[in-house]
Amino acid sequence: MDSKSYKLFYFITGFAITFLVTKLVFVIFHFADDIVHLGRLFFSWLRPKQEIGSAVHEKINRLQFINQAGLLVSGFVFGSMIYGQIKGKYNFKVWRQNIPFPDLPEAFAGIKIVQLSDMHLGSFMDNSFDEVKEAIAKVNELEPDYIFFTGDLVNNYAYEAEPWIEIIASLKAKRGKYSILGNHDYSDYVPWKNPEEKKANIERLFEIHEEMGFKLLKNETAILEKDGQEIALVGVENWGKGFHQYGDLNKALEGLSETAFKILLSHDPTHFDQAVMGKTNIALTMSGHTHGMQMGIEIPSLGIKISPIQLRYKRWAGLYDINGQYLYVNRGFGFLGFPGRVGIYPEITLLELQKA
Numbered sequence: 001m002d003s004k005s006y007k008l009f010y011f012i013t014g015f016a017i018t019f020l021v022t023k024l025v026f027v028i029f030h031f032a033d034d035i036v037h038l039g040r041l042f043f044s045w046l047r048p049k050q051e052i053g054s055a056v057h058e059k060i061n062r063l064q065f066i067n068q069a070g071l072l073v074s075g076f077v078f079g080s081m082i083y084g085q086i087k088g089k090y091n092f093k094v095w096r097q098n099i100p101f102p103d104l105p106e107a108f109a110g111i112k113i114v115q116l117s118d119m120h121l122g123s124f125m126d127n128s129f130d131e132v133k134e135a136i137a138k139v140n141e142l143e144p145d146y147i148f149f150t151g152d153l154v155n156n157y158a159y160e161a162e163p164w165i166e167i168i169a170s171l172k173a174k175r176g177k178y179s180i181l182g183n184h185d186y187s188d189y190v191p192w193k194n195p196e197e198k199k200a201n202i203e204r205l206f207e208i209h210e211e212m213g214f215k216l217l218k219n220e221t222a223i224l225e226k227d228g229q230e231i232a233l234v235g236v237e238n239w240g241k242g243f244h245q246y247g248d249l250n251k252a253l254e255g256l257s258e259t260a261f262k263i264l265l266s267h268d269p270t271h272f273d274q275a276v277m278g279k280t281n282i283a284l285t286m287s288g289h290t291h292g293m294q295m296g297i298e299i300p301s302l303g304i305k306i307s308p309i310q311l312r313y314k315r316w317a318g319l320y321d322i323n324g325q326y327l328y329v330n331r332g333f334g335f336l337g338f339p340g341r342v343g344i345y346p347e348i349t350l351l352e353l354q355k356a
Helices: 003-046 049-086 126-141 158-169 195-211 249-253 270-276
Strands: 093-101 112-116 146-150 176-180 220-226 229-235 262-265 284-287 297-299 304-306 318-322 325-329 347-355
Touching: 003 049, 093 318, 126 158, 126 347, 146 284, 158 195, 176 229, 176 262, 220 249, 229 249, 249 270, 270 284, 270 325, 284 347
Parallel strands: 093 347, 112 146, 146 176, 229 262, 262 284, 284 325
Antiparallel strands: 112 347, 220 229, 297 304, 318 325
16 A cells, blocks of 8 residues: 555545544534433422422433533543544554662662563554654653563555664664564454465564564563663564454463563563463563553653553553563554544653662
8 A cells, every 4th residue: 555545544534534524523522411301300200380380491301412512522532532633643652660679689779671572663644754753752751761662563565664664773772672573564454365475474474573673572581681680571473352463472482581581572461461460570561562542641740541452451551560561552653443542542661770
């Protein structure tokens, strides 16, 4: 699909989703209006006529208020979704999190890790270069020791990443950049004429990771060394509930000491629930995949974090501590499907590991 076709596709998709969501909100208010109206008819049937006469005007005003409120809220939703498509998808937020570990090697205390996830470079248009460059500059300003990318570099095809190689390669990390694959990287969602084409596509994607300066981990472990001490960085291929499961955690852990401090990169957070939590001694798992559904409400100062995605994923954004095992779910860098972000903005994560 060429650039013009992509622009047309996303324009139509964005308009359709915006219209449907706005209409749904208005329908909900109309439904509430109908419920109130039916209730009024029922109670008017029970009461003597003289008791309801004085209240009719007030009740009509209440119904009018519901309709006006529906129009107001629908207008706000419509405006928010338009903003999300024009500006929200480039509103890159830095989320900072310090995490304490009692068994963290002393040499790694204060180590800074930037996590990026779900770039979906096939969704960005040619006129997005400046915005993406600004996001990359934000990362470099953090001066991370390591950069970890947790999957979904592209939507389906390796060529989607070609125009972005130089820009992503400009990411700077003092001690190294590591990456894994996400479910979209395997190009399982498009028809291929033959297996050889699909194989060539993913092999080219492997090369692009290298050209961008990332060490791609495929069910394997990289040993991170500092001042004679080590951390085991475990990277698995995609493993998600309801998705193709290429990941092999047991293979990735082969040969590792039971006492080694371990960080796991696994694209889908359901892997943590199914195979990590309470079943391994992995200290920190880093995932993405959910995008926070690219829509929701987050007000950290009030402890508010709401998105429709939580109907599908129990752990969908931010840090989770389950009996001393941590999971961090990145909200994603790019977008897919709906060409925007409303309330759940693209994320650059800065994790600082501390000795508890």
